[in-house]
Amino acid sequence: MNQVENRKVIVVTGGGQGIGKAICLHFAQRNFDIAVIDKNFPNAIATAHEAREFGVNAQPYECNITNSKRVSETFSQIHKDFGRVDILVNNAGVFFRETIEESTDDIIDTLINVNLKGMLFCTRAVIPIMKAQRSGNIINACSILGAFPDFGLGVYGATKSGVAILTRVLAAELAPYGIRVNAYQPAVTDTPMVHHIIVERPESKLSQIPLRRFGKPEEIARLVWFLTSEEADYITGQVIPCDGGIWSVQRPMEPWIRAGLLPKKE
Ligand SMILES: NC(=O)c1ccc[n+]([C@@H]2O[C@H](COP(=O)([O-])OP(=O)(O)OC[C@H]3O[C@@H](n4cnc5c(N)ncnc54)[C@H](O)[C@@H]3O)[C@@H](O)[C@H]2O)c1
Numbered sequence: 001m002n003q004v005e006n007r008k009v010i011v012v013t014g015g016g017q018g019i020g021k022a023i024c025l026h027f028a029q030r031n032f033d034i035a036v037i038d039k040n041f042p043n044a045i046a047t048a049h050e051a052r053e054f055g056v057n058a059q060p061y062e063c064n065i066t067n068s069k070r071v072s073e074t075f076s077q078i079h080k081d082f083g084r085v086d087i088l089v090n091n092a093g094v095f096f097r098e099t100i101e102e103s104t105d106d107i108i109d110t111l112i113n114v115n116l117k118g119m120l121f122c123t124r125a126v127i128p129i130m131k132a133q134r135s136g137n138i139i140n141a142c143s144i145l146g147a148f149p150d151f152g153l154g155v156y157g158a159t160k161s162g163v164a165i166l167t168r169v170l171a172a173e174l175a176p177y178g179i180r181v182n183a184y185q186p187a188v189t190d191t192p193m194v195h196h197i198i199v200e201r202p203e204s205k206l207s208q209i210p211l212r213r214f215g216k217p218e219e220i221a222r223l224v225w226f227l228t229s230e231e232a233d234y235i236t237g238q239v240i241p242c243d244g245g246i247w248s249v250q251r252p253m254e255p256w257i258r259a260g261l262l263p264k265k266e
Pocket of ligand 1: 014015019040043118142189193
C-alpha cells in the first residue's frame with residue numbers, strides 16, 4: 001500500500017458520504033491518494049472503491065473520531081500506508097436540532113465530542129506528520145449556524161463557532177511550519193445530513209438564499225481544492241462561506257420578484 005508516483009495524500013474524515021465523499025472523489029480525479037476515515041465502515045469502503053476508479057491509491061479506515069486512542073492508531077496506520085499527509089479535512093460532523101432546555105446529555109455530549117473534540121483529536125494526530133514535512137493544509141468544517149445562530153441550534157452552532165476559533169489559533173500556531181489552516185462554512189448543502197429539510201420545506205429555505213438554490217457537495221469540494229492549492233498560498237486562518245449568499249440581506253427574493261421570476265406577494 002505504499003505511496004506510488006509521488007502522489008499527494010489527502011485524509012478526509014466523514015468521507016463515507018455527503019461533503020466528505022465529494023471531497024474524496026474530487027481529489028481522486030485530480031490524482032491525489034485518498035485516506036477515507038468514517039465510523040460507517042461500509043460507506044468508507046464504498047468511497048475508497050469509487051476513488052480507486054480514478055487510478056489512485058485509496059484506503060478506508062474505520063474510526064470513530066471521538067475515540068482519541070483510535071484516532072492516534074488510525075493516523076499512525078495512514079502514515080505507515082501512505083508515507084505522508086499533505087491535507088487533512090476535518091469534515092466529520094453531526095447535527096441535532098433541539099432547544100438548549102430540551103437538549104439531553106446525550107445530544108450535548110455527541111455534538112461536542114464529534115464536532116469539536118473529534119476535530120481536535122484528528123488535528124493533534126496529524127500535526128507531527130505535517131511538522132516533519134514542513135508543509136501541509138488543514139481544512140475544517142464550520143457552518144453558517146456557527147456565524148449566525150438560530151433557535152434550536154445553539155449547541156450545534158456553538159461547536160461550529162468553536163471550530164472557527166480553533167481554525168484561527170491553529171493557523172497561527174502552525175504557520176512557522178509551512179502549514180495553513182482554513183475552514184469552509186456551508187449553509188444548506190444537499191447531503192444525507194440535511195436532505196430532509198430540503199424535501200420537507202424547500203421554499204422556506206430557498207427564500208433565504210439570494211442564489212435561490214441549495215448547495216451541492218461538489219461545490220464545497222471545489223472550495224477545498226482552491227484553499228489547499230498554491231493559488232491560496234497567502235490565505236490562512238479564514239472561514240470561507242459557500243452558501244449562495246444566505247442571510248446576507250433581509251429580502252433576498254425581492255430582486256427575483258422585480259425580475260419577474262417570482263410572483264408578487266399580495
Ligand atoms: N450539509 C450541510 O448543509 C452542512 C451545512 C453546514 C455544515 N455542514 C458540515 O459539513 C460537514 C459534512 O456534513 P455532511 O452534510 O456531509 O454530513 P453527513 O451526515 O451527510 O456525513 C457526515 C459523515 O461523517 C461521519 N461521521 C459522523 N460522526 C462520526 C464520527 N464520530 N467518527 C467518524 N465519522 C463520523 C458519518 O458517518 C458520515 O459519513 C459536517 O461537519 C457538517 O456539520 C454541513
